[in-house]
Amino acid sequence: MAVMELRDVRYSYDGKRNILKNADAEFEEGKMYAVVGPSGCGKTTLLSLLGGLDFPVEGRILYGGKELNCDGLAEHRREHVAFVFQNFNLIDYLTPKENVSLTSKLPPLPVLERVGLTGEECGRCVQKLSGGQQQRVAIARALASDARVILADEPTGSLDEETAGEITMILKECAHKMNKCVVVVTHSGELAKQADVVLRLKKGEIWKD
Amino acid sequence: MSLFQRAFLYVTRKRAKTAVLFLLLTVIATLVLSGIAIKSAVRTAQLNVRQALGGIFTMRQNTSDSSKWKSQKVGDFGYQSFYTGEQLSVKLAEMIMDKVDGIRGYNAGATSYVVATNAEGKVLALLESETDDGGLGGLLGSYGDFASTVTAFADTNTEFDSYFTGGYLELVEGRHITYQDTDKVMLSKELAELNGLKLGDKLILRMSEFKASMTGKDVGKTRVEVEVVGLFHATAKSSTMLSNWSMDNALYTTMDVVGRVRPEVLQEGYEKINFYVNDPAKLPEIVNKVNSLPDIDPTDFVVDADTGDADAVMKPLANVDRLVSILVLLVIVVGAAVLYLVLAGRVRERANESGILLSLGMSRKNIVCQYLAEAVFIAVFAFAFSVFTSGIVARTAGARLLDYTAAKEAQEGGAEGLGTSVDGSTIVDSGDFAPVFERKETLTEIEVDIPVSGIWLLYGAGIGIIFLSVLAAGLPVLRMKPREIFARMN
Numbered sequence: 185m186a187v188m189e190l191r192d193v194r195y196s197y198d199g200k201r202n203i204l205k206n207a208d209a210e211f212e213e214g215k216m217y218a219v220v221g222p223s224g225c226g227k228t229t230l231l232s233l234l235g236g237l238d239f240p241v242e243g244r245i246l247y248g249g250k251e252l253n254c255d256g257l258a259e260h261r262r263e264h265v266a267f268v269f270q271n272f273n274l275i276d277y278l279t280p281k282e283n284v285s286l287t288s289k290l291p292p293l294p295v296l297e298r299v300g301l302t303g304e305e306c307g308r309c310v311q312k313l314s315g316g317q318q319q320r321v322a323i324a325r326a327l328a329s330d331a332r333v334i335l336a337d338e339p340t341g342s343l344d345e346e347t348a349g350e351i352t353m354i355l356k357e358c359a360h361k362m363n364k365c366v367v368v369v370t371h372s373g374e375l376a377k378q379a380d381v382v383l384r385l386k387k388g389e390i391w392k393d
Numbered sequence: 394m395s396l397f398q399r400a401f402l403y404v405t406r407k408r409a410k411t412a413v414l415f416l417l418l419t420v421i422a423t424l425v426l427s428g429i430a431i432k433s434a435v436r437t438a439q440l441n442v443r444q445a446l447g448g449i450f451t452m453r454q455n456t457s458d459s460s461k462w463k464s465q466k467v468g469d470f471g472y473q474s475f476y477t478g479e480q481l482s483v484k485l486a487e488m489i490m491d492k493v494d495g496i497r498g499y500n501a502g503a504t505s506y507v508v509a510t511n512a513e514g515k516v517l518a519l520l521e522s523e524t525d526d527g528g529l530g531g532l533l534g535s536y537g538d539f540a541s542t543v544t545a546f547a548d549t550n551t552e553f554d555s556y557f558t559g560g561y562l563e564l565v566e567g568r569h570i571t572y573q574d575t576d577k578v579m580l581s582k583e584l585a586e587l588n589g590l591k592l593g594d595k596l597i598l599r600m601s602e603f604k605a606s607m608t609g610k611d612v613g614k615t616r617v618e619v620e621v622v623g624l625f626h627a628t629a630k631s632s633t634m635l636s637n638w639s640m641d642n643a644l645y646t647t648m649d650v651v652g653r654v655r656p657e658v659l660q661e662g663y664e665k666i667n668f669y670v671n672d673p674a675k676l677p678e679i680v681n682k683v684n685s686l687p688d689i690d691p692t693d694f695v696v697d698a699d700t701g702d703a704d705a706v707m708k709p710l711a712n713v714d715r716l717v718s719i720l721v722l723l724v725i726v727v728g729a730a731v732l733y734l735v736l737a738g739r740v741r742e743r744a745n746e747s748g749i750l751l752s753l754g755m756s757r758k759n760i761v762c763q764y765l766a767e768a769v770f771i772a773v774f775a776f777a778f779s780v781f782t783s784g785i786v787a788r789t790a791g792a793r794l795l796d797y798t799a800a801k802e803a804q805e806g807g808a809e810g811l812g813t814s815v816d817g818s819t820i821v822d823s824g825d826f827a828p829v830f831e832r833k834e835t836l837t838e839i840e841v842d843i844p845v846s847g848i849w850l851l852y853g854a855g856i857g858i859i860f861l862s863v864l865a866a867g868l869p870v871l872r873m874k875p876r877e878i879f880a881r882m883n
């Protein structure tokens with residue numbers, strides 16, 4: 185059963201140009217989805233709608249079969265989804281362990297070890313970690329929040345090829361081994377190849393490859 | 394992780410930022426607290442001055458009605474004029490004490506000059522002091538024993554003598570003298586030591602041979618034996634025209650004794666009566682009451698409150714008070730503005746952090762409270778530290794400010810006509826030959842302590858200002874739409 189669904193969604197920033205229109209999609213747990221398309225086509229916008237940061241002009245977004253309404257967005261953000269960003273967005277005066285603890289519902293260390301950080305690295309200042317390590321911390325933070333949906337906006341965009349591959353594998357594990365619904369916006373063909381489902385954004389509509 | 398844990402980790406790990414805010418808050422708090430301390434010290438000093446110099450009103454003979462004056466031939470040399478109206482007396486003073494509330498004591502006094510000898514009749518050795526008589530002493534020295542005369546104050550209660558109440562004289566041994574005493578005397582400890590006198594010893598007071606020959610009196614009949622009951626010490630420097638009339642050589646006794654030593658004085662009453670009121674603020678009201686008593690004939694008496702001395706000392710204090718008030722206000726306004734700018738700048742710098750926390754589902758309130766907790770956490774230590782620093786600053790600055798305003802006061806001659814001369818000496822008594830004391834520094838000395846109320850005020854107002862600053866600075870965060878945060882983070 186789908187954990188999140190888009191039903192005939194239309195979205196526009198200015199009321200004139202539609203970024204999304206007649207958009208339909210289903211997202212299931214245990215799968216990794218890759219959202220692809222040219223720059224400015226509305227991939228981030230789609231992610232923000234799934235993440236409860238905004239509300240569609242028309243159509244419905246469902247979580248667990250229930251429609252999201254305006255009042256429930258904050259709770260949706262807090263309880264159901266977790267974000268991973270291109271630039272990691274860790275808090276610089278906190279250690280990886282503390283960053284994960286910010287909203288953690290699970291003990292942070294096992295989660296950090298799971299994404300491949302050593303105990304020593306967990307207590308280090310985050311600025312003294314490599315980009316790949318920082319992104320692992322960000323993924324651990326998303327995992328520790330116990331959200332069912334992980335939304336990642338170009339998570340490998342600022343990483344070298346090898347590290348990008350490692351991060352891709354971690355995200356894939358999140359879906360396959362931890363039963364998360366992982367939605368990844370990406371430009372990377374390598375990442376898209378690893379995804380279970382590739383969604384292509386074209387003229388506001390979502391096409392399944 | 395709670396917002397307090399986050400706040401604690403921020404202030405302990407971002408040490409440079411913490412140090413800057415700590416310094417800023419310490420500087421502002423030190424200035425404010427020093428100001429408060431100086432103000433409170435000045436207020437205490439003003440109160441002391443009022444107690445010491447203020448709250449006095451004086452009753453004098455009204456000498457303007459010439460029909461009440463008669464003259465009488467004295468000896469072979471000439472005439473002495475005397476007053477025929479009602480004299481200033483103990484009875485009059487007691488009546489006023491009885492009918493008017495709020496007076497804590499009085500002293501009626503008169504000044505005369507006598508020769509003092511020991512029990513064996515040997516004229517007392519006198520203390521020498523620097524005088525500015527332009528050779529007058531040498532000239533008068535040729536007039537028999539005139540150079541041996543000393544000032545004799547006839548008081549009804551030496552405790553309320555203006556030299557004692559003003560703190561210029563201090564009783565160091567024995568007791569004070571009142572009009573109920575018979576044949577008692579008080580002298581300075583220095584004069585007593587010079588002549589080997591102690592409490593209980595006897596002295597003989599008599600008219601000078603010079604004066605006796607002038608008035609045709611027999612010196613032998615003016616001898617009065619008196620007992621030493623008190624020794625005093627002058628706490629400030631004084632100067633007189635003649636060295637023998639200096640404060641160190643002066644005696645305190647009663648009108649009864651002086652009357653027998655100088656018989657013609659008996660016809661005259663006291664020169665003036667000083668009344669001391671409990672509450673200096675009520676002085677004008679009490680003076681009005683005294684003036685409206687039916688028993689007081691305004692053609693006989695003049696009652697007025699001379700606040701000149703107190704005013705002269707108060708003016709620099711009031712100036713300091715005003716100046717410090719302005720400075721404190723300025724520091725608070727400028728400090729609050731700087732604090733706001735610094736805190737707002739920091740909140741803006743941390744927009745990304747705010748966004749991360751919001752994206753993690755934290756409430757806006759929670760985030761702004763973290764920033765508030767950080768600032769308050771630093772402020773608590775900065776304010777506590779400023780209690781120490783402000784003590785040092787207040788003591789130094791307080792003394793400087795007072796020196797400066799006092800010096801300015803003297804330069805401007807603001808105290809002119811108030812019985813205070815430019816060099817800072819003040820005439821406490823109105824007698825022409827009475828000793829002139831240099832003003833005691835202790836009257837305007839500032840005792841700086843940080844008042845506890847000031848510390849409370851600092852914490853209350855300081856944290857209030859921080860609260861408003863962080864809230865104002867955090868407004869953009871409070872207003873940010875999730876969509877904007879997301880955009881900012883990508």
Ligand SMILES: Nc1ncnc2c1ncn2[C@@H]1O[C@H](COP(=O)(O)OP(=O)(O)O)[C@@H](O)[C@H]1O
Nearest residue numbers: 197198203222223224225226227228229230880
């Ligand atoms: N806050 C906004 N206000 C108006 N237009 C926006 C805003 N954010 C994005 N857009 C526009 O919407 C379109 C889709 O943007 P976005 O979803 O960020 O694209 P992508 O992530 O695929 O590059 C772009 O043309 C962009 O200019």
Ligand SMILES: [Mg+2]
Nearest residue numbers: 227228229337
């Ligand atoms: Mg994008």
